Amino acid sequence: MKRFDFLVLGSGIAGLTFALKVAPHGRVAIITKKNRAESNTNYAQGGIAAVTSKEDSFELHVRDTMQAGAGLCKEEVVRTIVQEGPERIAELIELGMKFSEREGPRPNGARELDLGREGGHSKRRILHAKDVTGREIERALLSAIAQRPNIEIFEVSGVLRQVPLRLLRKKRERMEARAA
Numbered sequence: 001m002k003r004f005d006f007l008v009l010g011s012g013i014a015g016l017t018f019a020l021k022v023a024p025h026g027r028v029a030i031i032t033k034k035n036r037a038e039s040n041t042n043y044a045q046g047g048i049a050a051v052t053s054k055e056d057s058f059e060l061h062v063r064d065t066m067q068a069g070a071g072l073c074k075e076e077v078v079r080t081i082v083q084e085g086p087e088r089i090a091e092l093i094e095l096g097m098k099f100s101e102r103e104g105p106r107p108n109g110a111r112e113l114d115l116g117r118e119g120g121h122s123k124r125r126i127l128h129a130k131d132v133t134g135r136e137i138e139r140a141l142l143s144a145i146a147q148r149p150n151i152e153i154f155e156v157s158g159v160l161r162q163v164p165l166r167l168l169r170k171k172r173e174r175m176e177a178r179a180a
């Protein structure tokens with residue numbers, strides 16, 4: 001019987017990123033619906049908002065988000081997400097994600113991300129991969145995972161709803177019995 005240290009449900013950006021982060025600490029099983037790329041992540045088109053330009057700042061991004069959120073956003077949460085954004089983007093690039101870059105000659109031949117500006121944003125800060133950003137994220141993460149022999153993906157259909165929950169319940173019962 002195969003044994004794993006981590007069980008991840010779902011193969012969108014959340015599941016795949018988590019699997020990659022814990023992989024150095026043990027064997028990882030990802031259980032997902034029948035096609036590993038089938039996820040909301042794969043269909044996301046527009047892009048990811050993050051502060052990556054010198055003309056932009058965390059304060060402006062927080063302000064824009066709070067305004068667009070019309071009182072529904074918790075500032076503390078917005079601030080954390082905005083401040084961690086550039087690091088997460090750097091991680092995605094490190095894993096092989098190819099964001100679109102500006103075309104044409106740049107000063108000193110430097111490469112520059114093509115930043116879009118969409119509703120509610122006062123600065124250009126939307127990183128994208130043409131208009132298939134999610135598909136490119138999914139491709140990059142799945143290809144990074146394919147290079148980690150200790151991550152295995154199980155594409156399951158049918159009994160999917162019951163199986164992971166039953167496994168988790170059994171595991172919890174065993175842990176509770178041990179702790180008692």
Ligand SMILES: Cc1cc2nc3c(=O)[nH]c(=O)nc-3n(C[C@H](O)[C@H](O)[C@H](O)COP(=O)(O)OP(=O)(O)OC[C@H]3O[C@@H](n4cnc5c(N)ncnc54)[C@H](O)[C@@H]3O)c2cc1C
Pocket residue numbers: 009010011012013014015031032033036037038039040041042043044045046047048049134160161164
């Ligand atoms: C058309 C569209 C456009 C979008 N555009 C943008 C955008 O421009 N910018 C942006 O930031 N966000 C956008 N989003 C939102 C973004 O795609 C999601 O917020 C993000 O992908 C969520 O990632 P996730 O990993 O949490 O979930 P998902 O990507 O949905 O992954 C969930 C995973 O869980 C699996 N799963 C579901 N149920 C089970 C189960 N019972 N057992 C096992 N596995 C299961 C699924 O098969 C899938 O693999 C868009 C979404 C859509 C649909």
